[in-house]
Amino acid sequence: MDALHTHPQQRWQIGDALMSDRKGVEFFKHSLGPEEIQACQQVLGATFLTTGPACKEFEEKFAAYLGVGHAVTVASATQALEIALTALGIGPGDEVITTPMTFIATANAVLKVGATPVFADVEPGTGLLDPEAAEAKITGRTKAIIPVHLYGNMCDMRRFRQIANRHELAIVADCAHAVESRRDALGSAEQVEAAVYSFYATKNLTCGEGGALATQDTGLAERFRKLRLHGMSKGAADRYNGYYRHWDMEELGFKANLSDILAVLLITQLAKLEDRLQRREEIARRYEAAFTPMPEIDFPRVPQGSKSARHLFTIWTSARDRFLHELQKRGIGVAVNYRAVHLLTYYRQQFGYEPGSFAHAEDIGNKTLTLPLYPLMSDGDVEMVISACMEVAKELY
Numbered sequence: 248m249d250a251l252h253t254h255p256q257q258r259w260q261i262g263d264a265l266m267s268d269r270k271g272v273e274f275f276k277h278s279l280g281p282e283e284i285q286a287c288q289q290v291l292g293a294t295f296l297t298t299g300p301a302c303k304e305f306e307e308k309f310a311a312y313l314g315v316g317h318a319v320t321v322a323s324a325t326q327a328l329e330i331a332l333t334a335l336g337i338g339p340g341d342e343v344i345t346t347p348m349t350f351i352a353t354a355n356a357v358l359k360v361g362a363t364p365v366f367a368d369v370e371p372g373t374g375l376l377d378p379e380a381a382e383a384k385i386t387g388r389t390k391a392i393i394p395v396h397l398y399g400n401m402c403d404m405r406r407f408r409q410i411a412n413r414h415e416l417a418i419v420a421d422c423a424h425a426v427e428s429r430r431d432a433l434g435s436a437e438q439v440e441a442a443v444y445s446f447y448a449t450k451n452l453t454c455g456e457g458g459a460l461a462t463q464d465t466g467l468a469e470r471f472r473k474l475r476l477h478g479m480s481k482g483a484a485d486r487y488n489g490y491y492r493h494w495d496m497e498e499l500g501f502k503a504n505l506s507d508i509l510a511v512l513l514i515t516q517l518a519k520l521e522d523r524l525q526r527r528e529e530i531a532r533r534y535e536a537a538f539t540p541m542p543e544i545d546f547p548r549v550p551q552g553s554k555s556a557r558h559l560f561t562i563w564t565s566a567r568d569r570f571l572h573e574l575q576k577r578g579i580g581v582a583v584n585y586r587a588v589h590l591l592t593y594y595r596q597q598f599g600y601e602p603g604s605f606a607h608a609e610d611i612g613n614k615t616l617t618l619p620l621y622p623l624m625s626d627g628d629v630e631m632v633i634s635a636c637m638e639v640a641k642e643l644y
């Protein structure tokens with residue numbers, strides 16, 4: 248009870264007081280508050296703790312928000328990727344083209360279903376998978392492309408759709424950073440066989456751990472629902488309603504359904520997404536204005552004709568590791584999103600990748616550094632991050 252009665256706002260204030268002594272800025276603070284706590288209490292007083300009415304309500308509202316027919320909640324985006332690939336019939340012997348400039352989950356999911364991830368290089372100015380480089384990697388075994396909308400900036404999906412149509416490939420979009428994104432009048436879930444979302448702790452829409460699949464295809468949506476729960480013909484909520492009827496198992500699925508306790512947290516946040524994005528947009532623009540005149544610091548550009556979800560703000564700077572440690576010394580929370588996947592030990596050992604394989608992704612992977620970006624940052628926090636960056640740049644270069 249005590250934890251529930253400590254208002255999150257109070258905790259932030261306590262946190263801020265501590266932080267202001269240390270003169271620093273946290274890397275991330277979530278925005279869940281009293282409304283989410285109350286919604287959670289309601290679930291605890293009702294019947295369903297597992298996948299039930301709250302998951303269903305969120306799925307309907309999320310599909311409407313994305314402008315597609317169906318959304319299916321799951322336990323993580325990683326499992327959503329595995330389910331999407333499985334539902335599309337992708338497995339051993341198949342190749343899936345993706346980017347090395349992403350979180351490991353994207354490529355790992357391909358390996359988990361028994362297929363082979365084939366990397367293609369990214370565009371130097373955005374860090375997004377380059378459609379031409381991807382097309383050049385297509386072979387007779389290629390079954391799908393997984394574009395990743397890095398940092399909230401969408402890939403050129405009109406190009407990817409043309410390429411996929413020409414070669415009869417499926418597109419599974421990794422939209423973990425891209426709930427609110429649009430480009431060339433397309434939302435992140437449109438014109439793809441499956442779009443995959445993450446509700447991991449630091450994502451724009453979060454319940455700590457969770458994910459979703461979105462699709463326009465009713466048949467695929469049904470497969471996703473079945474595959475997320477063992478391949479059973481009925482979920483718990485269906486089994487609960489009405490007289491007992493036997494369920495069946497029709498294919499080997501995953502255990503990847505989401506709990507109603509978590510789903511309610513997502514419902515309340517949907518209505519606040521655009522307001523929160525507006526604050527991140529303001530902060531990101533302030534960063535861009537401050538860093539544009541600085542030759543020591545570059546940053547990825549938001550593609551023309553697009554609305555960025557502004558999930559992460561990264562800068563590119565040559566002495567990245569020293570820069571990062573100097574920021575940490577000044578109390579600024581930082582992260583690296585990401586070092587190129589193909590150069591991580593497992594991928595080097597399994598596939599024999601060496602530096603030089605994907606020049607642009609490697610260059611970004613060596614220079615990238617993520618700064619704090621979240622709606623609860625004050626203007627003072629933003630200025631503190633900027634002046635720390637200026638100070639460090641002066642000291643190092």
Ligand SMILES: *Cc1c(COP(=O)(O)O)cnc(C)c1O
Nearest residue numbers: 323324325350352423445446447
């Ligand atoms: C967070 C993330 C994932 C994985 O999400 P989980 O929900 O933690 O499985 C996948 N891809 C990208 C690009 C991510 O940032």
